[in-house]
Amino acid sequence: MDLNIRKAIYANISNNDQEQLEATIVDAINNGxxxxxxxxxxxxxxxxxxxxxxxxxxxxxxxxSGIQNDL
Structure with a gap:
């Protein structure tokens, strides 16, 4: 199976505006x-x-800084 993660991500966000991009990032981080x-x-x-x-x-x-503060 040939899975191209980059292409899939690009396809999923290609029409997103700044608000949607931020929501994607925040959701991914908060989801953990x-x-x-x-x-x-x-x-x-x-x-x-x-x-x-x-x-x-x-x-x-x-x-x-983040690494040092999280250790």
Missing amino acids: EEKMLPGLGVLFELIWNHSNEEEKKEMISSLE
Whole structure:
């Protein structure tokens, strides 16, 4: 079986507005189910690929802070 998660995620969100995209992210995080992680990964990949170097540095800094605060 050839399953392309990226294509499935893109198809599911292709017509979503900002409010719907936010709801998708919040729902996936609040739900806490492992099966949602690949979708969040695809969304993060989209964000990363469309961010400039300063935005990427901010994300890494935020990630580092989050990891340190959650340990």
